[in-house]
Amino acid sequence: MKRTNQHIVYSDVTEQTARFAKALSHPVRLAILKHLSNQSCCFTGDLVAVLPMAQSTISQHLKELKDAGLIQGDILPPRVKYCIHQENWNKAKRLFETLFNQDFGSISCC
């Protein structure tokens, strides 16, 4: 990518917000969260039945949501039950509230 060699440092808030935003930036992952909201919890297989994607693909999206900290998996062999990670979900909620409560000035200048 021909990056600048020194890694740029951003504030923790900025990094975390970007990280959560990235996890939420794919329609399938939003659909997974929606399903998780309807069902409270679900197995990987439930999602595979509902979403028109390969099992491995859905597994990968679940991994990304998990890596971002938004969901957690409970191993109940041979299945895995997923649900929201309440604490981190609330953290994300607060970060986006902060983001959107930024004041851009009531008088638009454009």
Added chain:
Amino acid sequence: MKRTNQHIVYSDVTEQTARFAKALSHPVRLAILKHLSNQSCCFTGDLVAVLPMAQSTISQHLKELKDAGLIQGDILPPRVKYCIHQENWNKAKRLFETLFNQDFGSISCC
């Protein structure tokens, strides 16, 4: 990408939320919005002076924010003044409020 040949259709809300999330998923773009909040408005050059990235790179990030609808550019030759797109910003705010107000059940099942 060896995609599934039929394009999957998601709800407008899901598509829009994902689109906004993607625009917000890069630290530099969040930094641009922050600067825009501090200054109300700014020229491309102001950002180039503040952020440790090439002019072309910043221009590209501005384009992405603009394509997502989050900012708007006002041409004042030879410069361009950017500021938030209030209407779409509020729309994004509402979408994320909806997203985070999803109820995942008070009784955690994991």
Added chain:
DNA sequence: AAAATTAATCGTATATTTGCGATAATTATG
């Protein structure tokens, strides 16, 4: 009209994301 200023766009290189099938891993069932 020539030079300077400012920002967008082009071309290119590299990294990351997305998606799939195949395979492996784990545990329950027969």
Added chain:
DNA sequence: CATAATTATCGCAAATATACGATTAATTTT
């Protein structure tokens, strides 16, 4: 112990994203 069920992971291919320098475009200044 073999088989079935379920999910994660691997390996690959293709699409996107990211970053940069060079160039172009538009307008002002000299």
